[in-house]
Amino acid sequence: MSAGNGAGPRAVPGERETDEPDALYERLCAYAGRPAAASAPGRDPVNEPMIRHWCEALGHPVPPDGSAPATMLQVWTMAGLAGPGSGRSGAYGELLATLDGAGYSSVVATDCEQEYIRPLRPGDEITFDAVIDSVSPRKTTKLGTGYFVTTRMEVRVGAALAGTHRFRILKYRPARRRTGESGSAADRARESPPERPRGIPLRPRPVVNRDNAGFWEGVQRHQFLFQRCATCAVPRFPWLPGCNACGSAEWRAVAAFGHGTVYSYVVMHHPPFPAFDPPYAVALVELDEGVRVISNVTGVRHDQVRIGMPVELEFLRVDDDLELPVFRGAA
Template identity: 65%
Template structure:
């Protein structure tokens, strides 16, 4: 059902211009050093004029001395001011936001001063449309005195508005699960991935000294020979070490999950995933066996499944 826009009540609001919003109201507390100290600490203002026996109040505290507090105070608002707000609320302009203020300082306030103030409804704007909604700017002018002497003025402007209609958010779309990252294949490891495609786990073997190596490298780490052949792993191994990944999350992976360092029966070690067992049940020394998983969109990866006869005796 469409929301009916609030009516234009500017002709009624104009009658409030010039009427009092506060008359001979008194500050709830005299100007005092504790409030000055709290204000300066909150603002980070370390000016020496605001401390000591001859301290003055920061000029920008002018409005603070006139605030009625959460519980209100005598003379805080006149019936005219309350009527103005009731009219706006009843017409649908229920939102309120402060927009700006202008202050003039005639003389500084000092501890012991007891401010009094009078406030007038100075102006009501025609109806305006803002990003918050449609409404009226209400400007009040306050004159602050001490013992009848003018010490400062405070012009304050608010917007009373009818909150703009916010369209209902669209239901979240279910995003497709990101694809698992594909291995980087280059001239040094291409034969390894060719073996994986045939469900073979190939280990490099130096033809000069016979040393097995994994991961694949262009030369032997023991004798430096660039010549090599391959040995097909039997697929058996044990968990030499492991980590459980909780953070940060990576696309296509659901933490927590275990990443294992498997020592193959041939004596080399390989980092991989482990399947067939919860992440919190992986143990060092656990017996594993090779298997291959197919990736979405093609390709395969070698991983390791916990064996049913692993040392902890649990079933996979």
């Protein structure tokens, strides 16, 4: 079984190569093929509390056999706040430091591909090997100019391969905004969506595919559509080709009334991204219909957002070509 959200840097809109000579790229290429980790141990054994927290956050039931959901594969390899320890070699850190030193200090994850060989169960102790797969030539994207860095990882329990993970990030220098602009990008879009001032970057475009196209068609009609399984009636969001409760591929689209509460939230301060002006709140909203969605909270300041706050769906046009569902809160 495998999963992925794209096969390459196309995940960042507007990307194009530059034709200028690039001495930095020659230095970066020397890192390709170097190990980023060798038989590194996972920071924690596979454990029930982490599985439960993951499933609760995603609204996914814990698998009946107690195993970790396959998509948790990367979780067990993360170093967390411990930084570059956990057995990782210095090559990857050196590569990122080289990019930071050259001014490419912003980072965004662009895509990943995973292959699942065997389930991970509580008590399993994983090790992983990682290699720097490639560094792209310098690219110009809507976010800015930078380099795509791809790593490959193999996750094992003992000698048995449990899964593989290919991960790609963009290390970039943000595109410059025109000086003299004030207020958040969302506020500017709300005030005058047809006339977007030159120099203000566009928000990243959503990735629309055959599995979620119906949702975005609903957004165009100012509807928030979730799926309800035709077999067991369990609601789900985001859109998936099959039910994560019973496995049925039969479903119907249902329009939510748009009322919900803030289930959890974070306030983004750093790093700054073009088209987003920190600080701003990003909330996990639980709709009355029982599904959860990640979106922005509007109508209140970031420091007024609270868990349990009632919110109501609205649609925010952020530029000429993009309208997004957001949730208005009451202070």
